[in-house]
Amino acid sequence: MLACPECDLLLARREIGPGERARCSRCGHLLFSPRPEAAAKIVALSLTVAILMGGAMFFPFLSVATGGVSHESSIFGTALAYSEGFLAPLSVAVMLLIVLLPVARVLALIFALGPLAAGRAPFAQARRAFRLAGRIRPWAMAEVFLIGTVVAIVKIGGLASVGLGPAFWAFALLVVAAAAMDSLTNDWTIWDALDPTSPL
Numbered sequence: 051m052l053a054c055p056e057c058d059l060l061l062a063r064r065e066i067g068p069g070e071r072a073r074c075s076r077c078g079h080l081l082f083s084p085r086p087e088a089a090a091k092i093v094a095l096s097l098t099v100a101i102l103m104g105g106a107m108f109f110p111f112l113s114v115a116t117g118g119v120s121h122e123s124s125i126f127g128t129a130l131a132y133s134e135g136f137l138a139p140l141s142v143a144v145m146l147l148i149v150l151l152p153v154a155r156v157l158a159l160i161f162a163l164g165p166l167a168a169g170r171a172p173f174a175q176a177r178r179a180f181r182l183a184g185r186i187r188p189w190a191m192a193e194v195f196l197i198g199t200v201v202a203i204v205k206i207g208g209l210a211s212v213g214l215g216p217a218f219w220a221f222a223l224l225v226v227a228a229a230a231m232d233s234l235t236n237d238w239t240i241w242d243a244l245d246p247t248s249p250l
């Protein structure tokens with residue numbers, strides 16, 4: 051049995067073939083649609099997110115110029131700027147929610163699905179890693195940070211000239227890659243593939 055995440059209707063599970071889609075019979079919510087290449091795509095997108103995050107951390111994110119004075123900052127530098135005094139917890143929270151948790155999530159996904167993507171049996175801890183990635187998901191707030199940044203840019207735009215650095219675009223791309231990854235992380239299908247008793 052499975053419950054529809056939208057309307058809570060209890061449904062009996064049935065096997066469906068490739069190319070078929072299972073929808074809730076009451077509200078039409080898409081329950082799962084098996085995509086054989088999903089594991090490979092998720093691993094590819096996870097690697098993309100990890101690499102872009104590396105670039106987004108250390109390259110200049112924003113530059114602000116006003117009255118002939120210009121200042122450039124990276125995400126790493128911004129987080130460190132609050133590392134002393136009473137704002138230190140903010141620095142830790144920023145690094146955790148914006149950088150460390152999204153990276154931990156993609157690493158867990160690569161560990162869980164990498165062997166599947168290569169056509170091999172999953173690691174013994176793959177199910178645990180995939181569960182961990184699901185738990186981290188609500189706390190990985192890269193996209194929230196991006197929206198906050200855009201709002202701040204609009205506000206500061208009137209006072210100073212703001213330049214977007216390469217890290218900003220890397221970050222924008224990684225948010226898109228993470229969203230594409232989310233749409234592929236179709237839990238039931240992946241759980242099936244990770245199930246040691248199911249044929250690969």
Ligand SMILES: [Zn+2]
Pocket residue numbers: 054055056057058059074075076077078079
């Ligand atoms: Zn439903």
